[in-house]
Amino acid sequence: MRVAISYPPIVNEQGQVAMVSQNRNVQYFVKPTFLMPIIHAQAATWLRDIGVEIKWDDGNAKQIPYDQWYTELLAWRPDMVILESTTPVMKFYWRLIDKLKADLPQCIVVMTGYHSMRMPEETLANSAVDVVILSNHIDFVLHRFVPYVGEHDHWRTSCDIEGLHIRVDEKTTRSTGTFRRVEVLDIAPDVDRDLVDWKRYAYENGNFLQTPGTYATSVIRDCTFGKCTFCRYNGPDLTFSVRSIEKSLDEYQRLIEDYGVKEIFDDSGVWYRGEQARAFARGIIDRGLHKRGVYFGINTRFGYLDEETIALLGKANFRFILVGLEASDTETLNRLHKGYLPEQAYKNLEWYTKYGLHPHLTIMVGYYWQNREMLDLTINTVRDMMFKGIARTLQVTYCTPLDYTPYHRECIEQGQMLTDDYDDFDMSRIIVKTPLPPAAYAEAIRKMYGVALHPRFIMRQARFLASGRKRDWQFMFTYSWRALRRVRNHIYNLTEASQE
Amino acid sequence: MNTTSAKWLVLANDFIRDDTFVIRTERHGFAFIPGQHVTLGLEGAGINREYSIYSGCNDDYLEFIVKIHPGSDSATALGALKPGAAVALAGPYGAFHLPPDFNTSTPVWFFAAGVGIAPFRSIIRSTPDIDYHIVHGVREAADAYGRHFYDPTRHLTCCSRLSDGDFHGRVTVWLQQNIIPCNALVFICGSANMVADTYECLRTQGLHSDQLLTEVFF
Secondary structure (H helix, E strand, O other), X not given: OEEEEEEOOOEOOOOOEEOOOOOOOXXXXXXXXXXXXXXXXXXXXXXXXXXXXXXXXXXXXXXXXXXXXXXXXXXXXXXXXXXEOXXXXXXXXXXXXXXXXXXXXXXXXXXXXXXXXXXXXXHHHHOOOOEEXXXXXXXXXXXXXXXXXXXXOOHHHHOOOOOEEEEOOOOXXXXXXXOOOOOOXXXXXXXXXXXXXXXXXXXXXXXXXXXXXXXXXXXXXXXXXXXXXXXXXXXXXXXOEEOOHHHHHHHHHHHHHHHOOOEEEEOOOOOOOHHHHHHHHHHHHHOOHHHOOOEEEEEEOOOOOOHHHHHHHHXXXXXXXXXXXXXXXXXXXXXXXXXXXXXXXXXXXXXXXXXXXXXXXXXXXXXXXOXXXXXXXXXXXXXXXXXXXXXXXXXXXXXXXXXXXXXXXXXXXXXXXXXXXXXXXXXXXXXXXXXXXXXXXXXXXXXXXXXXXXXXXXXXXXXXXXXXXXXXXXXXXHOHHHHHHHHHHHXXXXXXXXXX | OOEEEEEXXXXXXXXXXXXXXXXXXXXXXXXXXXXXXXXXXXXXXXXXXXXXXXXXXXXXXXXXXXXXXXXOHHHHHHHOOOOOOEEEEEEEEOOOOOOOOOOOOOOEEEEEEHHHHHHHHHHHHHOOOOXXXXXXXXXXXXXXXXXXXXXXXXXXXXXXXXXXXXXXXXXXXXXXXXXXOOOOEEEEEEOHHHHHHHHHHHHHOOOOHHHXXXXXXX
16 A cells, blocks of 8 residues: 655645644744644554555645645555645645545545544535544554555445544445544554654744754643643543653653754643653653753643642753643633633743743634733733743734634534635634624734833843853844744734735 | 632541542532533642542532542642632533433443542432443452442442452453443543553443543543
8 A cells, every 4th residue: 555644735825835734723824834743643654664655745844836746646646645634724625635536536535634523524525535534543543444445345335443434435425433442652653753754844843942853752642631612632532642651751862862853842732740740851850861952842731730840840951831821811711611720820830930941822812702801911911921031932823713623613603603614714814703803803913922022021031041041042042033033924924914 | 600719618628548538619509510520729729630520410519539649749738628728620621421312211331440430420419310330440349439329239349459349350351251231321430541441341342432431530
């Protein structure tokens, strides 16, 4: 079997590239950020390990034109093409699949991603796709499914591997049931960095203060909490699973010693907590990896890491800590099922900063209930956190209902959507009814990003230099130009592009 | 109403084992579906933790069963709280509960490990007319928290360390010797490994994934 795991270059009319990876929010960027799609990379590794011929085919990361990407894919003559999608690019993918099936009728096209996972019938109805995978554990599904297809001519009717929606013939589709099992993650192999051209993802990524950086094989699939209504890691069929600490430490050591990686980020929805987090940090220290000049980064939630754990992370040379501050008012936090209290955010940020970590806030605006008071509270809280120096960087996006998350369904059920055209879901504009005009949310974004240029913020960053920490000097003098460029990029995408 | 508040007072806090306690708090009309969980932490502590609700939806208080694992500062601190102390609570969360269209004639099987019994007690306490069976995996019979609460003909302990329960061995060993009705709705709650292993046993018996609901405690 010849299997291509493909990410076509998707470029909009402004020449911006759609970043579709990690099952994360798709946004168009002039200067793209390259995120390695970890689970698909594990799938590629696993399939290769069982003898499947793999084409790692990320047209975005290769920075090649669409036509070149498509021609090369056809020339390779794959038996199977695996795609990953999300709401804003569904229509693009449906057109692509139809063209692919016309040009390569025998090729099996498999759709993955949270949108099609939630709405498999839709993709089967709107395209000639052969299979939709109903799980984000695509590596666990594919390592069974691909050999099965190779061994069974009548796989469309006989295959009973869970988590598939299969086109049987022109009129019939069938489901093999929900993929809901809890997997032992250690079964899945570490990402083979060479197979997936890891250096293509090693430089253009705002999460890295030092390069080359890379994403670790995630220690947790889905989310230990998994209840935030806007998030894809939410659903009764999703139950998080955890990778063993030792296996992950082995990978970190290999990345540092064999690949010369300078920064490692684990993009698990939420990283370890409690004793597991401490054991990991102790493992880094015991192996001496904290003295190699390499930084480590994670996603976490407010309320998850206590001071003792954060202190240990600081000692182990963790730096980047990405945490969602979706809003600052209690009502919004309740509606989003965030599971923490506003005061916990301050306390946690103070701890992160005390132990030398660089907290990065991810903020959203434009909830269909967000009034002036709520919006101002969020703006003022974010500015206060940045001026106090307890948050170092931030990103702000419009909260866009996507992928039939609970928030998306809630917006539909309550008649809050302004559009049902998936092309409009690219996060460049407000697509729900809001109490304030869209310009108010765009202005809020400008105000929050504008903090980066504010003298109070710059002065606070200068005061960090007194700590003598290398990372603070790097942040001030090496990273700032890159950050400013990204700020400009974000502001353009979220406030200017939508008005063109 | 579903809410967050920094002022939920502790009404009682009783250790039922050396490392396990039941903490009871005010309820203030807090609405939940039996089987759901909340986040619970000390007031102003900066950290919280998810705990399934142990009490029923008709009780005028909330209860949580908490096991203190080595290095668990949050649970240790909760265990030290005296009546009158305040906790921070948010929620409820989760879809680990009976489905809205549940037919009470459907047999329900609950598989729990340790304090993973909590959501099942809440469900049974709230809907006692369901046709349920509990298989509770513990180290020894004394760990079968609140066993007296359940109908003894519907409750079975699998003891992995001592042989003082109904069955000596893990839940998965018991499952190799016993068949679950093919039309059962099955809930599994415990550690990740317990959930994965139990799930696998039930799939091997022919139960469909749509019949199996899981909640991992961590």
